[in-house]
Amino acid sequence: MQLRKPKRDDRLEVEVERIDERGQGVGRALHESGEYRVALRRALPGERVAAQVLRRRGDRIEGRLLEVLRASEERSTPPCGHYGACGGCSLQDLAYSGQLRAKRELVELALANAGLHVPVEPVLGAASPLRYRNKMDFTFGTRRWVEVGEAEGATRDFALGLHPREQFRKVLDIERCEIQPQAFDRILATARRLALEQALPAWDLVKHEGLLRHVVLRTSVATGEILVQITTSSEAPELVQPYVAALLAAHPEITTLVQAINSRGATVAYGERELVLHGPGSIRERLAGLVYRVSAASFFQTNTAQAERLVEVVLEETAPAAHERGLDLYCGAGTLTLPLARRCAHVHGVELVEAAVADGRRNAEENGLGNVEFSAGDVLAWFESKGALECDFVVVDPPRAGLHAKVVELLARVPARRLVYVSCHIGSAARDLAALAPHGWNVTRVRPVDLFPQTPHVETVLTLERVS
Numbered sequence: 444m445q446l447r448k449p450k451r452d453d454r455l456e457v458e459v460e461r462i463d464e465r466g467q468g469v470g471r472a473l474h475e476s477g478e479y480r481v482a483l484r485r486a487l488p489g490e491r492v493a494a495q496v497l498r499r500r501g502d503r504i505e506g507r508l509l510e511v512l513r514a515s516e517e518r519s520t521p522p523c524g525h526y527g528a529c530g531g532c533s534l535q536d537l538a539y540s541g542q543l544r545a546k547r548e549l550v551e552l553a554l555a556n557a558g559l560h561v562p563v564e565p566v567l568g569a570a571s572p573l574r575y576r577n578k579m580d581f582t583f584g585t586r587r588w589v590e591v592g593e594a595e596g597a598t599r600d601f602a603l604g605l606h607p608r609e610q611f612r613k614v615l616d617i618e619r620c621e622i623q624p625q626a627f628d629r630i631l632a633t634a635r636r637l638a639l640e641q642a643l644p645a646w647d648l649v650k651h652e653g654l655l656r657h658v659v660l661r662t663s664v665a666t667g668e669i670l671v672q673i674t675t676s677s678e679a680p681e682l683v684q685p686y687v688a689a690l691l692a693a694h695p696e697i698t699t700l701v702q703a704i705n706s707r708g709a710t711v712a713y714g715e716r717e718l719v720l721h722g723p724g725s726i727r728e729r730l731a732g733l734v735y736r737v738s739a740a741s742f743f744q745t746n747t748a749q750a751e752r753l754v755e756v757v758l759e760e761t762a763p764a765a766h767e768r769g770l771d772l773y774c775g776a777g778t779l780t781l782p783l784a785r786r787c788a789h790v791h792g793v794e795l796v797e798a799a800v801a802d803g804r805r806n807a808e809e810n811g812l813g814n815v816e817f818s819a820g821d822v823l824a825w826f827e828s829k830g831a832l833e834c835d836f837v838v839v840d841p842p843r844a845g846l847h848a849k850v851v852e853l854l855a856r857v858p859a860r861r862l863v864y865v866s867c868h869i870g871s872a873a874r875d876l877a878a879l880a881p882h883g884w885n886v887t888r889v890r891p892v893d894l895f896p897q898t899p900h901v902e903t904v905l906t907l908e909r910v911s
């Protein structure tokens with residue numbers, strides 16, 4: 444007789460073992476029909492929990508936490524009032540020490556799954572696991588997320604905040620975000636109040652109409668300067684200028700304000716056109732002893748304090764000698780390129796986004812570094828256009844998808860002694876490093892750095908040396 448398998452709404456008891464890359468607890472449940480892998484939010488390693496079955500595929504179940512039957516000693520009260528509804532920061536139930544351990548295990552597991560058995564060092568944790576972000580991007584919307592038990596009467600067709608979990612058409616009003624500076628909470632509240640007072644229409648994410656689309660806030664840890672970007676669907680100066688004037692009057696701490704115009708459907712904060720409405724259009728940040736000019740559209744690491752440590756780790760692992768030449772692939776605006784260039788003879792950075800390359804060149808010039816060269820373009824196309832390359836070290840810092848298989852093949856043949864892979868998605872990095880192994884590149888050191896406390900994301904610096 445075939446035993447009935449778990450189905451929707453059944454209750455199961457789960458022994459939670461680890462955190463997965465989405466920040467869910469993952470564990471095992473014993474059922475009369477066999478053993479199942481269950482993933483559910485807000486369940487922590489070491490806990491025994493009761494779960495409601497939401498979906499089952501084979502022996503994998505997605506569940507919802509009903510009750511914690513045996514709590515972890517590291518279970519802690521989430522600091523954020525929006526936790527649960529908001530789509531971000533899914534590790535807030537777990538004490539910071541537990542978050543760091545969970546991230547280290549994520550790295551170990553991804554490497555082991557790719558056949559790479561190499562010790563992973565403890566994650567370099569942040570001194571401030573809250574209020575650490577130097578940039579936030581908030582969305583205006585016409586469908587406000589309404590909380591259960593919320594008082595009647597509040598506006599429902601206007602919101603300024605973040606998308607709730609898996610609800611990309613709705614927007615949750617954010618009053619306080621615990622990972623951004625308090626100054627951002629205040630500016631965000633004023634931006635919302637003024638838009639309502641001046642009856643400016645929010646962008647409708649479904650009908651593609653309305654004016655106000657995004658508020659991007661950026662600040663510099665070193666100088667305290669604040670950049671605000673307001674993204675609108677058209678220029679509309681008769682509406683935008685009074686709005687901006689009132690925002691600046693309420694917040695003299697805003698040092699520059701930019702309007703970005705995006706008339707397209709895609710919900711991205713950067714625009715087709717930018718108008719600098721106040722100040723210089725950029726802020727100045729200091730990182731690893733260098734000064735960077737950060738404009739509204741430039742990529743810049745969002746956790747300044749931890750980016751400083753990331754740069755230190757990359758420098759230690761690359762260990763460039765004064766006479767050496769290096770490559771920095773996927774270099775952005777040069778956050779790693781410039782500190783490397785201060786230590787060696789020459790660094791060549793390659794980056795797809797032209798604006799980032801322009802920022803990189805300007806940053807190199809302003810810091811008096813003449814031994815840096817930037818190329819704008821796709822790394823693969825750049826590699827293919829090159830004949831024999833001469834370099835002593837290579838740093839790669841690709842986006843989440845990792846390296847193109849052909850880039851891996853080309854990298855395998857680069858005549859360098861050291862390769863440092865900076866990864867924001869360890870699964871992709873593990874795949875790429877496993878593909879490099881048969882070419883004589885061995886992983887010798889794995890050093891994760893926590894750039895994103897409260898979230899399951901982990902940055903990892905992996906050092907490779909050529910064995911043959």
Ligand SMILES: C[S@@+](CC[C@H](N)C(=O)[O-])C[C@H]1O[C@@H](n2cnc3c(N)ncnc32)[C@H](O)[C@@H]1O
Pocket residue numbers: 742743744773774775776777778779793794795796799820821822823840841842867
């Ligand atoms: C994780 S960021 C690294 C930036 C830089 N290393 C830093 O720390 O600021 C990845 C960069 O790769 C760039 N990129 C993405 N795809 C690329 C490609 N095919 N070729 C060159 N650069 C690319 C992105 O624009 C982005 O700046």
